[in-house]
Amino acid sequence: AQTVTQSQPEMSVQEAETVTLSCTYDTSESDYYLFWYKQPPSRQMILVIRQEAYKQQNATENRFSVNFQKAAKSFSLKISDSQLGDAAMYFCAYRALNAGNNRKLIWGLGTSLAVNP
Amino acid sequence: SAVISQKPSRDICQRGTSLTIQCQVDSQVTMMFWYRQQPGQSLTLIATANQGSEATYESGFVIDKFPISRPNLTFSTLTVSNMSPEDSSIYLCSVTSGNSYEQYFGPGTRLTVT
Numbered sequence: 443a444q445t446v447t448q449s450q451p452e453m454s455v456q457e458a459e460t461v462t463l464s465c466t467y468d469t470s471e472s473d474y475y476l477f478w479y480k481q482p483p484s485r486q487m488i489l490v491i492r493q494e495a496y497k498q499q500n501a502t503e504n505r506f507s508v509n510f511q512k513a514a515k516s517f518s519l520k521i522s523d524s525q526l527g528d529a530a531m532y533f534c535a536y537r538a539l540n541a542g543n544n545r546k547l548i549w550g551l552g553t554s555l556a557v558n559p
Numbered sequence: 560s561a562v563i564s565q566k567p568s569r570d571i572c573q574r575g576t577s578l579t580i581q582c583q584v585d586s587q588v589t590m591m592f593w594y595r596q597q598p599g600q601s602l603t604l605i606a607t608a609n610q611g612s613e614a615t616y617e618s619g620f621v622i623d624k625f626p627i628s629r630p631n632l633t634f635s636t637l638t639v640s641n642m643s644p645e646d647s648s649i650y651l652c653s654v655t656s657g658n659s660y661e662q663y664f665g666p667g668t669r670l671t672v673t
């Protein structure tokens with residue numbers, strides 16, 4: 443069974459600095475998707491960034507980028523120039539490509555990120 | 560991305576009663592998912608709702624406790640039946656559309672059972 447592990451329950455970063463959140467996963471599939479979601483205190487879950495496993499190039503969305511290491515089954519999120527609004531719970535999630543009608547996500551336990559002014 | 564609304568946004572209910580949560584999407588979507596989330600914790604999938612068929616429930620969740628309706632491609636409801644304090648949680652609706660592999664979420668319903 444697929445699993446997603448986030449080994450850092452809590453992280454903190456100074457405003458304007460860079461922080462990296464870790465995520466590892468376990469799967470026997472070769473094609474899949476990986477996601478990072480952000481959930482601020484308002485609890486609205488927001489998709490931050492996604493990565494297709496067949497793509498070697500790391501995904502980037504503005505200040506957010508990933509370091510995808512397929513062989514190591516690692517999918518870390520880097521937040522550059524951290525802002526106060528980045529403070530949130532961050533979840534890593536996995537979905538198999540050939541899921542058929544089963545498109546459910548496998549979730550990590552989350553990392554709570556605090557941004558210090 | 561789809562715009563998703565949920566009603567109610569929060570409620571306080573007495574044990575033994577039932578609450579129906581509504582999820583409305585601004586466009587037709589293929590699949591709708593219902594999650595439960597304890598504050599500060601990860602998400603637990605309750606069931607997947609497909610239009611025109613029975614919902615598929617995850618291990619530990621049963622239809623009698625969490626009946627789901629999906630009457631069309633833009634709307635679904637989740638009922639939390641015969642509630643107990645252990646049902647106090649945030650309930651989230653999410654959707655995928657067509658062949659998209661991305662899931663989008665509603666704002667959630669915070670339920671407190673006293």
